[in-house]
Amino acid sequence: MGETYESAGVSIDAGEEAVERIKDKVRSTFRAEVIGDIGGFGGLFAFDPSRYRQPVLVSSTDGVGTKALVARAAGRFDTIGVDLVAMCVDDLVCQGAEPLFFLDYIAVGRLDPDHIEQLVEGVAEGCRQAGCALIGGEMAEHPGAMEPGEFDLVGFAVGVVDRDLLVTGERIERGDVLIGLPSTNLRSNGYSLARRILFERAGRTLTDPAFDGAHHSVADELLKPSVIFAPAVRALIGAVDVRGVAHVTGGGIPGNLARVLPDNVSAVVERGAWEPPPIFAELQRLGEVSDAEMAKVFNLGIGMIVVVREQDAYRSLDVLRSFGHRASIIGQVVAGDGSVELV
Numbered sequence: 566m567g568e569t570y571e572s573a574g575v576s577i578d579a580g581e582e583a584v585e586r587i588k589d590k591v592r593s594t595f596r597a598e599v600i601g602d603i604g605g606f607g608g609l610f611a612f613d614p615s616r617y618r619q620p621v622l623v624s625s626t627d628g629v630g631t632k633a634l635v636a637r638a639a640g641r642f643d644t645i646g647v648d649l650v651a652m653c654v655d656d657l658v659c660q661g662a663e664p665l666f667f668l669d670y671i672a673v674g675r676l677d678p679d680h681i682e683q684l685v686e687g688v689a690e691g692c693r694q695a696g697c698a699l700i701g702g703e704m705a706e707h708p709g710a711m712e713p714g715e716f717d718l719v720g721f722a723v724g725v726v727d728r729d730l731l732v733t734g735e736r737i738e739r740g741d742v743l744i745g746l747p748s749t750n751l752r753s754n755g756y757s758l759a760r761r762i763l764f765e766r767a768g769r770t771l772t773d774p775a776f777d778g779a780h781h782s783v784a785d786e787l788l789k790p791s792v793i794f795a796p797a798v799r800a801l802i803g804a805v806d807v808r809g810v811a812h813v814t815g816g817g818i819p820g821n822l823a824r825v826l827p828d829n830v831s832a833v834v835e836r837g838a839w840e841p842p843p844i845f846a847e848l849q850r851l852g853e854v855s856d857a858e859m860a861k862v863f864n865l866g867i868g869m870i871v872v873v874r875e876q877d878a879y880r881s882l883d884v885l886r887s888f889g890h891r892a893s894i895i896g897q898v899v900a901g902d903g904s905v906e907l908v
């Protein structure tokens with residue numbers, strides 16, 4: 566009997582079944598600008614330039630890192646797609662862009678339609694929350710390069726903003742206020758250190774309590790989906806003079822806030838202005854991690870920081886809280902050298 570693609574480890578039938586399963590999930594994200602249906606060689610989006618004076622397209626790509634390993638170990642794939650969308654669209658909004666459409670790429674060792682369906686459901690949910698359309702993607706089966714059960718998940722987002730409304734951070738000045746939008750979990754950053762501390766150093770299992778007194782497991786904690794901030798920040802940009810936006814991902818608050826500061830100012834962040842979720846204290850205790858290392862690796866409970874004028878601070882809090890975010894003033898801008906200090 567001759568060789569076949571199936572005998573080499575690639576199942577076209579499984580791929581076709583997976584596509585059929587995800588069609589309705591993908592369609593649930595469509596906006597009015599989407600043309601056609603899934604299955605074409607490219608996703609079609611009828612961009613309307615009349616809505617803008619001088620439109621600028623903004624693009625972003627990201628993955629979910631080693632959070633994927635936790636999902637695989639737990640056998641739970643229905644939330645991690647939300648993280649993927651969050652990582653991409655919350656980068657776009659840092660420059661003021663409205664997320665328009667999204668594409669995903671899923672690589673697997675062996676294609677399991679159940680697995681793919683769960684992953685894409687998470688991506689679709691993230692797109693619905695962000696208000697962008699999932700207009701395309703790719704599933705790739707890589708026998709030999711990846712083991713059965715292994716997967717990687719990557720996303721690509723495109724947004725738009727009027728050129729004169731780009732948020733660049735250039736106008737940030739001394740006296741401006743820092744407003745933090747809380748994150749209830751690690752989001753998708755720092756998982757290599759978190760996994761090392763919890764599983765290798767502390768010997769925890771996925772079914773153990775997440776921390777002392779917790780009523781949920783380590784798996785529940787680590788697989789909480791990321792909050793998506795883009796809609797709230799977009800609304801804020803339309804309401805007040807937003808001078809800078811920083812998405813707190815790898816590099817933590819100091820590394821990401823510094824990216825939007827001009828060279829003649831610094832930011833002072835007051836660590837007592839919010840209460841970090843308990844998982845951060847647990848990781849620091851179990852791993853004997855220094856304060857500086859914690860701040861460099863993890864978001865510490867702040868997923869996004871917006872910089873506004875002092876006179877706009879309370880209006881900003883009202884707008885952000887109307888979207889369900891328990892936003893708070895966490896610091897201020899002072900004369901300086903572009904640095905960020907946590908005090």
